[in-house]
Amino acid sequence: MKSFKVTEFNAPLTEVDIATPKPEGTQVLLKVKAAGVCHSDLHIWEGGYDLGHGRKPLSLKDRGVSLPLTMGHETVGEVVALGPDAKGVAVGDVRLVYPWLGCGECATCKAGDENMCIVKPNSIGVYCDGGYADHITVRHPRYLLDLKGLDPVTAAPYACSGVTTYSAIKKLESILDQPIVIFGAGGLGLMALSILKAMGGKGAIVVDIDESKRKPAEDAGALGFVNGAAPDALQQIAAKAGRPVLGAIDLVGNAATAQLGFDCLSKGGKLVMVGLFGGGAPWALPLIPIKAITIQGSYVGNLRETQELIDLVREKKIAPIPVTRMPLTKADAALNDLKKGKLVGRAVL
Numbered sequence: 099m100k101s102f103k104v105t106e107f108n109a110p111l112t113e114v115d116i117a118t119p120k121p122e123g124t125q126v127l128l129k130v131k132a133a134g135v136c137h138s139d140l141h142i143w144e145g146g147y148d149l150g151h152g153r154k155p156l157s158l159k160d161r162g163v164s165l166p167l168t169m170g171h172e173t174v175g176e177v178v179a180l181g182p183d184a185k186g187v188a189v190g191d192v193r194l195v196y197p198w199l200g201c202g203e204c205a206t207c208k209a210g211d212e213n214m215c216i217v218k219p220n221s222i223g224v225y226c227d228g229g230y231a232d233h234i235t236v237r238h239p240r241y242l243l244d245l246k247g248l249d250p251v252t253a254a255p256y257a258c259s260g261v262t263t264y265s266a267i268k269k270l271e272s273i274l275d276q277p278i279v280i281f282g283a284g285g286l287g288l289m290a291l292s293i294l295k296a297m298g299g300k301g302a303i304v305v306d307i308d309e310s311k312r313k314p315a316e317d318a319g320a321l322g323f324v325n326g327a328a329p330d331a332l333q334q335i336a337a338k339a340g341r342p343v344l345g346a347i348d349l350v351g352n353a354a355t356a357q358l359g360f361d362c363l364s365k366g367g368k369l370v371m372v373g374l375f376g377g378g379a380p381w382a383l384p385l386i387p388i389k390a391i392t393i394q395g396s397y398v399g400n401l402r403e404t405q406e407l408i409d410l411v412r413e414k415k416i417a418p419i420p421v422t423r424m425p426l427t428k429a430d431a432a433l434n435d436l437k438k439g440k441l442v443g444r445a446v447l
Contacts, residue, residue, distance in 0.1 A: 128195070128235075129233055130232055131176055133174075134171075135433060136259065139170070139433060150379075170234075174250035176192050177191045196241040199241065212401065246412065261407050262398050264410075269396055277338075278344075280347050283304050285444040303324060352376060370394050
């Protein structure tokens, strides 16, 4: 079994060869067919998050992330072996791996929200080894979703960018009959546009500071594109919306996007924070009650939402986001391309 591991933060990945593991109990062993390279992987690679306001960065080591670690939480694999207690899948099945595992025993996990577990998070590719490898072990078949013929390479991002944006959009479900604003036109932004359309939404104005992302956003169905660095960005958003804005999704998550997202909302609006770029909250506190704004965090999505998304993709024939296919041996190059903003959509190993 070959894998590419983070053995030191901010250092090149290390190629590791070990004996291919044998699944035990309810475990399932899959041969990896595709592994998406997500922006969250950059934070893991770098070892933490910028909290802004002069605070000490949030260390992933303090959050229980230990090295060496094989990253990769957007994984599709083919079942090659089953533990003696694994039921419901068969050798040869091609499945999307749901990665956002919890302890499985607390009230939150038993309610179906393992992604929100605080007792013992076990997210694949974050707390335990993920898809930057030629094999992956998953602890139970219930975390393996049937793709039913969907392309493994373009479907892999549904495990994170897909379910993350789907869950965020659902938090604005009551206002999707009017334009919303989406900050970020990378892989998540393009995914959000296609999912929003499939959910019957009016559409979104997309805000990004990279002009090269204008055409991909427009091709994906954006109602308009605004350069967030423009001095009149707020006025442009209002003009393109044509009515008060009641919903915004920040897929970037830095001080500038959070401020513009807050400012573009009308009274009673909701800002859904998704991105983990980093920084401190920029809002003037009196304006939160004065505008009666709701600021809600959204962290990936649960297993049920992931299945809903796969069903929606199949039912509505949602077009996949652009992907750059790269061999597993180029995992380092993919991370560096992502860090430099060279990628449109997603790199998939």
